[in-house]
Amino acid sequence: MNTFSNLTLNFQHSILDGITLKENIDVNVKEKLINSTLFKESFNNPMAKIYHTEKNQLIKYKELIQDDGFAHVKYDRVKKYGMWAFQS
Numbered sequence: 241m242n243t244f245s246n247l248t249l250n251f252q253h254s255i256l257d258g259i260t261l262k263e264n265i266d267v268n269v270k271e272k273l274i275n276s277t278l279f280k281e282s283f284n285n286p287m288a289k290i291y292h293t294e295k296n297q298l299i300k301y302k303e304l305i306q307d308d309g310f311a312h313v314k315y316d317r318v319k320k321y322g323m324w325a326f327q328s
Contacts, residue, residue: 256315257316257317258316260312260313260314262308262310262311262312263310263311263312263313264309265305265310265311267305267309270298270301273298274302279294280293280294281293
C-alpha cells in the first residue's frame, strides 16, 4: 500500500502563463449562437464564475475578436484559484 504522507507540493511557473494565442472563430456561427435560444439561462460552471450565463460568456469572447478575424486571447494563471482565465 502506498502512502503519501511525506508528499510536498510546490508551485511551479508554467511556460504557458501569460501567452497570447490567436484563436480562429467562425463569426457567422458565433452570431447565430448568440441570437439563438440554445443557451441555458443559468450557468453553473465553478471554473467560470465570472459569467452569469453562457450567452454572456460568448458575448465577452466576441470582444476579443480583432480586425484580423482572430480572437486574441491572453491566458493568465489565476494564482488564487490555480486555474486559467482569458482576457484581451
